[in-house]
Amino acid sequence: MADNTQSIHQEKEKTALLSVVSNTFLVILKLIVGLALGSVSIISEAIHSGMDLLASVVAYFSVKKSAQAPDDDHSFGHGKYESFSGLFEAILIFVAAALIIYEAVRKIFEPSSEPLDPTLMLAGMAVMGISALANAYVSSRLMKIAKKAESIALESDAWHLRTDVYTSVGVLIGLILIRLTGITILDSIVAICVALVIIKAAYDLTQKSYKDLIDCSLTDDEVQRITKIICEHNSDYVSYHGLRTRRAGPEIFVEFHLVVDKFVSVEQSHDLTDHLEDDLKLEFPRAYITIHVEPNTGENAQKPSLCENIPK
Known part of the structure; x- marks a missing residue:
């Protein structure tokens, strides 16, 4: 049993680290293309991935901490580090959503007169496609290990990345519509829709982690x-x-x-x-x-x- 528990802990840490590496790559990629294109929806996705990266780092260290054996100060173990991590990650999602909505609304009232560069738009579409595929893979890995190890920290991270899949697809569709119609305001509308999706994910995570922190009964x-x-x-x-x-x-x-x-x-x-x-x-x-x-x-x-x- 001890060997099996140790194996699960190692698997949790490796999967959490995979999330950190993946999010680091996506943040850099989205920021480069988003700033070059001047697309608020891609920049909002970079902000979203930045929050995901911070959440992944928190999840990684909380998983390592929760694996420690009980000690004199924590005689019941360190499991609540994961519950705290889940709540912290949910707060980060709320912050990301607020930043996205602020930037999108600002763009609606202060629109740019310059059209989006067609070549950079194609690069933006490619980045969103890569982001959706990468996050779909990593989130499925995280969710699988989270269910196996009953880890709320990894489950929270998985939900982060799963929402990123949906929002990346949404931004990709928005960019395609802009290219077809030339209506640049669609960029901001898609960004606001992205924010609303991740607010719902943040609310669900807040409820789940909060229940653990206040010692609610099991389901x-x-x-x-x-x-x-x-x-x-x-x-x-x-x-x-x-x-x-x-x-x-x-x-x-x-x-x-x-x-x-x-x-x-x-x-x-x-x-x-x-x-x-x-x-x-x-x-x-x-x-x-x-x-x-x-x-x-x-x-x-x-x-x-x-x-x-x-x-x-």
Whole structure:
């Protein structure tokens, strides 16, 4: 298990570093072409990729930090560094969107009298196509590892790049329309549409990372999966109650009270909790599980069964 965890950490770091390298290349490329062409939509994409680059750097270091073992100051581990990273990245997207909208609106009210250079427009289209393909590849890699490792930092980075795919395609379409129609204001309109798309992504990321930081319970689906595993052993105990869950980055925390017959030995109770923990960790490998065993007093066994509505 330790070797597998170490392998996942290494895979997370390599994928996060790939995102940093890819975004660095795209920022430089978009800035060169955007400034040469004077296209606000391409420059807005460069700003977007710049925010993506900063977010990728933050994600990379948060992934490295979250992999560190618990210490005296962080006895529950460093998982929340990833949750903080997700929130920080969402704020960066909001900032990028605000900058894009400001620049686009300014261009609408202060339009340039010079037409866009046709040759540079072709270069701009090529850059947007390269950006869309590169980000599609990197974001799919990030999302795959994020799901595998339950990493909100990598998932946030993946969503950053996925929105960049959509916005790059949008800018590419805008440039094609400008070339066909000669209506340069389309450049600013496309830029504003880009900003609106990434604001939605920022809102979703903010919600997800914020829930982790304030210790919200796991999703209903995850809680039901935990409950089902506990209920598979209901013939070995009297009842259970007080189930509580929370998430900290890739780690989850599960605790509950297990009521056993008062004549059951300490050793038998210990074996039962070990068995439950092993089964729960098969489903949730990054789980920290705390089970409080208490003897049946009659009163604590009168609680309504939590296993009645669990599908077999």
